[in-house]
Amino acid sequence: MLDTPKKFTLIAGSAEGPSRLNAFDNALLAAGIGNVNLIRVSSILPPNAIEVPHLEIIPGQLMPTAYGTITSEIAGETISAAVAVGIGEQDEYGVIMEFSGRCGQQEAEETVTEMVRAAFRQRQRELKRVIVRAKEHQVQSIGCAFAAVALWY
Amino acid sequence: MLDTPKKFTLIAGSAEGPSRLNAFDNALLAAGIGNVNLIRVSSILPPNAIEVPHLEIIPGQLMPTAYGTITSEIAGETISAAVAVGIGEQDEYGVIMEFSGRCGQQEAEETVTEMVRAAFRQRQRELKRVIVRAKEHQVQSIGCAFAAVALWY
Amino acid sequence: MLDTPKKFTLIAGSAEGPSRLNAFDNALLAAGIGNVNLIRVSSILPPNAIEVPHLEIIPGQLMPTAYGTITSEIAGETISAAVAVGIGEQDEYGVIMEFSGRCGQQEAEETVTEMVRAAFRQRQRELKRVIVRAKEHQVQSIGCAFAAVALWY
Numbered sequence: 001m002l003d004t005p006k007k008f009t010l011i012a013g014s015a016e017g018p019s020r021l022n023a024f025d026n027a028l029l030a031a032g033i034g035n036v037n038l039i040r041v042s043s044i045l046p047p048n049a050i051e052v053p054h055l056e057i058i059p060g061q062l063m064p065t066a067y068g069t070i071t072s073e074i075a076g077e078t079i080s081a082a083v084a085v086g087i088g089e090q091d092e093y094g095v096i097m098e099f100s101g102r103c104g105q106q107e108a109e110e111t112v113t114e115m116v117r118a119a120f121r122q123r124q125r126e127l128k129r130v131i132v133r134a135k136e137h138q139v140q141s142i143g144c145a146f147a148a149v150a151l152w153y
Numbered sequence: 154m155l156d157t158p159k160k161f162t163l164i165a166g167s168a169e170g171p172s173r174l175n176a177f178d179n180a181l182l183a184a185g186i187g188n189v190n191l192i193r194v195s196s197i198l199p200p201n202a203i204e205v206p207h208l209e210i211i212p213g214q215l216m217p218t219a220y221g222t223i224t225s226e227i228a229g230e231t232i233s234a235a236v237a238v239g240i241g242e243q244d245e246y247g248v249i250m251e252f253s254g255r256c257g258q259q260e261a262e263e264t265v266t267e268m269v270r271a272a273f274r275q276r277q278r279e280l281k282r283v284i285v286r287a288k289e290h291q292v293q294s295i296g297c298a299f300a301a302v303a304l305w306y
Numbered sequence: 307m308l309d310t311p312k313k314f315t316l317i318a319g320s321a322e323g324p325s326r327l328n329a330f331d332n333a334l335l336a337a338g339i340g341n342v343n344l345i346r347v348s349s350i351l352p353p354n355a356i357e358v359p360h361l362e363i364i365p366g367q368l369m370p371t372a373y374g375t376i377t378s379e380i381a382g383e384t385i386s387a388a389v390a391v392g393i394g395e396q397d398e399y400g401v402i403m404e405f406s407g408r409c410g411q412q413e414a415e416e417t418v419t420e421m422v423r424a425a426f427r428q429r430q431r432e433l434k435r436v437i438v439r440a441k442e443h444q445v446q447s448i449g450c451a452f453a454a455v456a457l458w459y
Contacts, residue, residue, distance in 0.1 A: 001306040002155060002192075002215040002308060019417075021403060022424045024348075029428065035399055037347040037370060037457070039308075041190035042177075046213025059399035060352025062308040062370055064190060064215055093188055093212035097174060111172075118175045122182065151190070153307040154459040155308060155345075155368040194343035195330075199366025217343060217368055246341055246365035250327060264325075271328045275335065304343070 004046045005064055005151035009055040010083060012147035014137035020071045023144035027069070031135075031146055036063040041151065045085055045094030051131070055150055067148035068098030068112075072139045080108035081147040082134035086116035088125050095119040096149050105136035157199045158217055158304035162208040163236060165300035167290035173224045176297035180222070184288075184299055189216040194304065198238055198247030204284070208303055220301035221251035221265075225292045233261035234300040235287035239269035241278050248272040249302050258289035310352045311370055311457035315361040316389060318453035320443035326377045329450035333375070337441075337452055342369040347457065351391055351400030357437070361456055373454035374404035374418075378445045386414035387453040388440035392422035394431045401425040402455050411442035414453075 013031030017023030028034040036057055043066035057063075068081040081100040088094065097115035099108055109132050120127040137145040166184030170176030181187040189210055196219035210216075221234040234253040241247065250268035252261055262285050273280040290298040319337030323329030334340040342363055349372035363369075374387040387406040394400065403421035405414055415438050426433040443451040 001211075002217075004211065004214045005190075017428075018424050019421050021405070022421055022428070025401075025403075025425055026428055028348075034429075035350050037311075037350050037352075037372075039192060039345060039347055039370070041192055041215065042181075044188050044190050044213045046190075049213070058307075058310065060350045060355070061310045062347065064192070064308075066190075095178075097178075099174070115172050115175055118171050119178055122170075122175070122179055123187075154364075155370075157364065157367045158343075192345060194345055194368065195334075197341050197343050197366045199343075202366070217345070219343075248331075250331075252327070268325050268328055271324050272331055275323075275328070275332055276340075 005153060006049055007052045007152045008045060008049050009052050009150045010131060010133035012133045012135035014135045014145040016140050016143050020142060023071055023142045027144040027146040033150060035059045036061050038063055038065045041066050043096035045096055047091050047093050064151040065148050066096045066098055068100040069146045070100035071144040073142050075139055075141060077102060077139045078104055078136060079145045080105050080134055080136045081145040082108035082112040083147045083149050084112040084116045085131045085149055086120055086127050087129045088127060105134045109134045158306060159202055160205045160305045161198060161202050162205050162303045163284060163286035165286045165288035167288045167298040169293050169296050173295060176224055176295045180297040180299040186303060188212045189214050191216055191218045194219050196249035198249055200244050200246050217304040218301050219249045219251055221253040222299045223253035224297040226295050228292055230255060230292045231257055231289060232292060232298045233258050233287055233289045234298040235261035235265040236300045236302050237265040237269045238284045238302055239273055239280050240282045241280060258287045262287045311459060312355055313358045313458045314351060314355050315358050315456045316437060316439035318439045318441035320441045320451040322446050322449050326448060329377055329448045333450040333452040339456060341365045342367050344369055344371045347372050349402035351402055353397050353399050370457040371454050372402045372404055374406040375452045376406035377450040379448050381445055381447060383408060383445045384410055384442060385445060385451045386411050386440055386442045387451040388414035388418040389453045389455050390418040390422045390436055390438045391455055392426055392433050393435045394433060411440045414440045
């Protein structure tokens with residue numbers, strides 16, 4: 001099977017770019033995860049995974065990542081992306097939620113936190129801690145906001 | 154290289170949720186695949202893969218999965234998701250097709266089955282068997298239907 | 307961790323099909339990558355990766371792939387998909403960009419090349435070489451254009 005990730009890092013960033021994909025690429029660079037191959041996953045924190053504040057990257061590596069992102073070409077618009085990790089007992093899995101929208105950072109953080117609460121209620125599990133990371137961006141021309149939980153080894 | 158999956162399991166489920174992502178998460182839970190990291194693949198059954206009726210899950214594992222899904226916020230609407238696996242000779246690869254739409258389960262099953270037939274015709278291969286799994290859902294507030302072929306080890 | 311790819315191959319293809327997913331499947335077949343499990347990645351060329359002109363496929367394998375694709379049901383419309391790999395120093399990572407749009411092949415190639423140039427400017431690195439692959443398609447009924455960089459081992 002594919003190795004189950006053992007570490008996780010929350011990151012967020014935003015940027016402008018000359019195209020939508022370049023704006024996304026630049027937001028990844030701003031977040032510190034620009035030079036890997038993101039594999040988007042949907043989105044559980046493995047049991048006993050350890051939070052590491054700084055991501056150690058081997059360029060080009062395949063990096064399972066849960067993320068929310070939004071790109072906008074409406075000048076002046078405020079956009080935000082957010083992720084939240086809900087943690088219960090240390091030796092049980094956690095739940096990751098992602099959100100992005102045309103709103104400010106605080107609304108994004110509140111929304112994604114409530115999504116984690118709902119995921120724990122649905123599982124009838126006790127939520128002990130929520131870790132949130134979000135980024136707000138004011139669009140100039142083509143802007144992207146990005147927030148992620150990188151899962152690594 | 155990444156290990157090629159050896160087993161497959163068809164699953165389907167549907168649910169309501171307080172947000173679109175929570176509805177999706179709840180549909181995954183209803184389908185029995187809520188606590189893994191789905192990696193979406195597009196979508197071939199490896200040769201000699203064995204169908205296993207029940208999915209054995211290690212929480213947080215990376216699970217290659219071909220899936221169809223639809224989320225709707227239109228109360229009363231009927232939505233469906235379906236997957237089909239087309240199988241020819243046992244020692245040759247099969248083809249997986251996914252479908253989702255604003256229709257009932259029977260239409261989804263017929264559509265995805267016809268997609269598998271077309272994929273075999275295109276490959277000029279004889280189709281021996283089709284396995285289908287689908288789920289219909291009547292939306293109350295925010296509803297999601299999900300059907301998948303999980304590929305595992 | 308997941309093995310970092312060591313080889314890469316640029317491919318492109320287009321096709322018609324009886325459904326959107328069949329058109330995509332047929333475009334993959336036309337491109338020579340129809341019988342694997344594509345895992346979409348976003349999208350860095352690992353350092354020292356070697357370009358191999360022909361893709362060697364084990365049916366059903368998990369294949370990390372950066373791709374652009376577009377499907378259209380507007381008869382007569384011209385659609386194109388393109389990928390570009392930007393390469394600097396051999397022992398450093400490269401950058402992959404993907405593009406798809408309702409335009410001809412030349413415009414797609416120029417657009418994706420400019421995206422790679424912008425990605426290198428943003429990283430303040432010198433771009434030594436760009437490899438581009440694109441495919442244009444004139445839609446008859448349901449058509450799909452696909453261009454990709456497959457990352458393998």
